Structures are given as structure tokens and as C-alpha cells.
Amino acid sequence: MTTSFNLELRKGMTVIGKWRQRRYRVEKLLGEGANGKVYLVERDRSWYAMKVGMDTVDLQSEINVLKSLAAQRRSGKDAFLFDVDDLQLPGGKEYPFYIMRYVRGVTLPNYLSQHGMEWFPLLGLHLLNKLAELHAAGWVFGDLKAENVMALDYGRIELIDFGGVTAAGKSVRQFTEIYDRGYWNMGSRSADGGYDLFSFGVLCIQLHEPKRLMQLTKERLPQNRSADDLLDLASGSPGLQPYVSWLERAFRGGFPDAAAAAEAWRLLLHRRERSRPAAVPLWVKGLFAGSLLLLAGAIYWLFAGGL
Numbered sequence: 001m002t003t004s005f006n007l008e009l010r011k012g013m014t015v016i017g018k019w020r021q022r023r024y025r026v027e028k029l030l031g032e033g034a035n036g037k038v039y040l041v042e043r044d045r046s047w048y049a050m051k052v053g054m055d056t057v058d059l060q061s062e063i064n065v066l067k068s069l070a071a072q073r074r075s076g077k078d079a080f081l082f083d084v085d086d087l088q089l090p091g092g093k094e095y096p097f098y099i100m101r102y103v104r105g106v107t108l109p110n111y112l113s114q115h116g117m118e119w120f121p122l123l124g125l126h127l128l129n130k131l132a133e134l135h136a137a138g139w140v141f142g143d144l145k146a147e148n149v150m151a152l153d154y155g156r157i158e159l160i161d162f163g164g165v166t167a168a169g170k171s172v173r174q175f176t177e178i179y180d181r182g183y184w185n186m187g188s189r190s191a192d193g194g195y196d197l198f199s200f201g202v203l204c205i206q207l208h209e210p211k212r213l214m215q216l217t218k219e220r221l222p223q224n225r226s227a228d229d230l231l232d233l234a235s236g237s238p239g240l241q242p243y244v245s246w247l248e249r250a251f252r253g254g255f256p257d258a259a260a261a262a263e264a265w266r267l268l269l270h271r272r273e274r275s276r277p278a279a280v281p282l283w284v285k286g287l288f289a290g291s292l293l294l295l296a297g298a299i300y301w302l303f304a305g306g307l
């Protein structure tokens, strides 16, 4: 997506926050979207991502979500939001910005093409767990799509772009048509856990059958779109066949919440692995390594927290 936002920050430039006077050195543009531009910046030898917005109101609502998520976290070690300020250009023009954790990952399609489709089940599980965490805190992600999910080492997942995050029960603030439950005539745009699970289902199809999905959106008249079309696509895709019944539940609002959806996904993976006596697949090794990391983190937290 492009913006009509013509702010250009060059490599080497120093941005000084107008109110808090913190200095950031610009390294490069990481990406841009409808709400602003995101730069890689450096401060005190650490890397951060700086999102500069065109619209203070839009950016402020993203910041409010990030602040509320930070307040719900028990410790500072997972901090995502670091600073909020305005930048002032020499001509006097001002733009709001915030500083967040730099996510050193790649998008899901890139991760799967680099590491292989056998990572899909684990990435899916980690993403469902992330969604369950967000829902438990009273939020719905809203604009879940391939571009807003970053994959890191061992198939870990990080969500970026909190512009669509909506308090449960409100109307979804920002969405992308093909991932939207309303677009497929499968329900409202009211923020509930099922809304994100529907988008997650479309994302699974997008990752396996991007061309067919695109073709389908061109062929169908708006009033004829339905989950049946999506399920037909999934049934015809070898990589998705094992997930068709799971996808059907997600598309028809059959899971009570994302935690239940994640558990059903996990059981599906274990059942599949048990029925396949082959060598240990890479994602299982990843799951093991991920569990070890979690265990190490928990032990650290326990001891550090207890001091």
C-alpha cells in the first residue's frame, strides 16, 4: 500500500523528539502503509522501529492500544512501545511518531518460501496463541493479514501494525477486504474473537493458494461470496486438506474463542504427527526449541521476579 505522505527521512539524519528531546538516528525505511512510514532508527546502540504518522488521531489510537497492552503486561521485558513524541522538520512542519520494538523478522510468505511449507503448522499455532493472548486482554486484532504478521527464528510470531486493534464489542476499526468476515457474507464487522479467527482462516488459504484466492475474489459477485467458496479452495489444496474441518469451524464461528481454536489446531498437529512415522520434521524441532526458550524465560522470570 502507498501513502500520499511525502515525508522523507534520510539515512544518518537525527530526529529529536520535540517534547522529550530523545535523539534517534535514522538508518533506513522499513516500510510504509496507509497510516504512516516506519523507519529503522538507532538510539544508545539499540535498534528500534519508528512509526511516523500523517494523522495524529489515527496514530494516537494505535498508541492508546499499545499503552493499554503494555499496562496489562506483568514485566517490562516484553516492552513493545518505548517513546511517543512529535518530530519537527526545519520548515516547522510537525509529525507525530512513536518508537516501538524493531521486529527482526520476515513476513509469513517469505518465511515459508525460505524455510519450507512444513513450518506452516507451527507458525499457525504460534499465531493462534498470540491472538488468544490479545483476546484475553479484551482486544481483537482486526486487520489480520499476511503483511501484519512477522515470523522470527524457530517459527516465533510477532504481530505488527496495531492500527486495526479494536476493543471487543466495538466495530472493527480497520480491515482488509479479502480477510474480512463481512466481505464473505459470513457475519458482522463487530470485534469478537471469531472475527480474527475468520481472517486467520483466509490467511491460511492466502499462504497456500494466493492466485486462486485472488481469482475467486474477481469471479464472485458480492452477494454470492460465502465460506463454501473458501472451503472448496481449501479442499482442493493438498497442503490445506488436513485443516478443512478446522477451517470450516473457523469460518462458521464454531469456536468459542481463540484459545479453543489454538487447542484444536494443536491436537490436529499431534494427531498428524503420530500418524506419520517419518523423521522428526523441522517444525517439531522448532516447537521443542521454542518450548525450551519458554522454559528458560519462565525460570528466569521466576528467579528474577523473586529477587
Ligand SMILES: Nc1ncnc2c1ncn2[C@@H]1O[C@H](COP(=O)(O)OP(=O)(O)OP(=O)(O)O)[C@@H](O)[C@H]1O
Binding pocket: 001, 030, 031, 032, 033, 034, 035, 036, 037, 038, 049, 051, 100, 101, 102, 103, 104, 147, 160, 161, 162, 163
Ligand atoms: N516493529 C516493526 N519492526 C520491523 N518492521 C516494521 C515494524 N512495524 C512496521 N514495520 C514495517 O513497516 C511496514 C508498514 O508498517 P505498518 O503496517 O504499521 O504501517 P501502516 O501504515 O499501518 O500499514 P497498513 O496500510 O497496512 O495499515 C510493515 O509492513 C513492516 O514491513
